[in-house]
Amino acid sequence: MAAVTTNLVAEAAARHKTTHTVTAALGRTLTGTLLLAAGVKELDRLTVQIDCNGPIGGITAEANGRGQVRGYVRNPRADAPLNAQGKFDVRAIVGEGTLYVTYESGFEIGLYREPYRGSVPLISGEIAEDFAYYLSKSEQIPSAVMLGVLVRARANGDHFIEAAGGIMIQIMPGADEQTVRALEESVKRTPQTTTLIRRGARPADLLQAALGDLRFELLEEREVEFACTCSHERALALISAMSLAEIRSMLEEDRGAVMTCHFCNTTYRVQERELAEILQRAEKEG
Template identity: 40%
Template sequence: MNDYIIRGTAANDQVRFFAAYTKDVVETARQKHNTSPVATAALGRLLTAGAMMGSMCKNDSDVITLQIQCSGPIGGLTVTADSKANVKGYVNNPDVMLPPSKEGKLDVGKALDLGVLTVIKDIGLKEPYSGQTHLVSGEIAEDLTYYFAASEQIPTSVALGVLMNKDNTVRQAGGFIIQMMPYAEEETISKLEKKIAEFKSVTYALEHEHTPEKMMEDLLGDMDMKIYEKVPTQFHCNCSKERVEKAVISVGKKEIQNMIDDGEPIEVNCHFCNTHYHYSVDDLKRMLNEATR
């Protein structure tokens, strides 16, 4: 099954939802960053959320960034997604290793511990919109649920899951975001709250061959659920040697001259996809000429 996101509404448009299958997205990130199991789970959850939140954007040029700064050993995470559900991200410490939680699961909450979640939306305005909330559990889904309620005043249920194989490859990954519209009736809210309370977990559903459609059917099937769109999602970084070269030029003539004087080629690494770009001394001289134009 290829990775994808569905979006739709239920209860006569009182509810909107997004649900995703993201196994390949998370496995690609694991391979690119060589993440430990707990780092894969944390990054995978945030990538899944980012892809769904990116697909919420209205304009092709819109970009959303989810950033977590935390005191736990993972150090922090950053994910960026566009409106076509292309998503990329990295963790500050991909090697973090922790014992399982009391429930025998990967202890993402302990890996993050205390911290702050920042959501930045670049939607073509003069300044990007930025909202920030404290982490409530470090489990990411609960933190995003709290973010939507506190920063955007939207009652929301976020569920995210990543399940690993014994060889540390990704077995399952996905999630959903369900939101109540401002005019949602109390009866609808109560009914949905009860259904969500009975829902076991995203990974349990995926392990039992439940697609995103089936997950939403279980939660919203008796509320006149409608699926409007199914879009592919992928781990995709838009870096290139040319783009990175512009970043090098932006450091200024003095810095480039210092690199030339060192007489050694340089290597620049993209945080998001871990691609290494190499530039020779001749490349640096050409960049210096461009910087002085």
């Protein structure tokens, strides 16, 4: 699987007002989650959660089977100086912790199946290696994962996401040794994904670069985007599910409610009149 995620990472960074180091961490996680989701049949929702002790506090990303992803971090303003290689020090803001992966399926056909959950300790904190470790350890799939986000400065000092994307290669059971060795060699020689994307590479070009002389067939192509499921109606539904006392206090003390979606940072303002209606309905239902 390969993806070019420049626009969606830029959207995530703008929505959450992240530091460049957080943009790199969140962008890699969003891209890795999309790639992981792309390899699953009949998936409704894949959630990747990084629970960690570094200043970023935690990262959550959620993708569906249609190329849509959303995500957030606990502390979007976390930062650290560039590392010894002159790159964003993602490891420094992530620290130690655990990577959790949850697959859910069946709800679109009205058949909710028990979610599949797996987790591994973070071995690197640089995200790509952690995804690869998860696949090999928890799902017994030897894999190579490359994830990158390139932030560049404009002449006026502003910054922008010049390239973001990733490649995920999973070795299927029964792959012959010669293929695996050829793959390992070509992956080692592959330039960084962001270098290729800057030069205009599309996902198929990324695969070609990573697979070298190995021949491949494209099974499917789809658009990817940052997309959230929140709405004003959902905000009202959340309030309806609260206790009468809570709704009453929002109405009488706050004269309204303000709710912000974690995933996309959109703020919903619920008016006094809407709260009064919700309260009336809730009181009637007892």
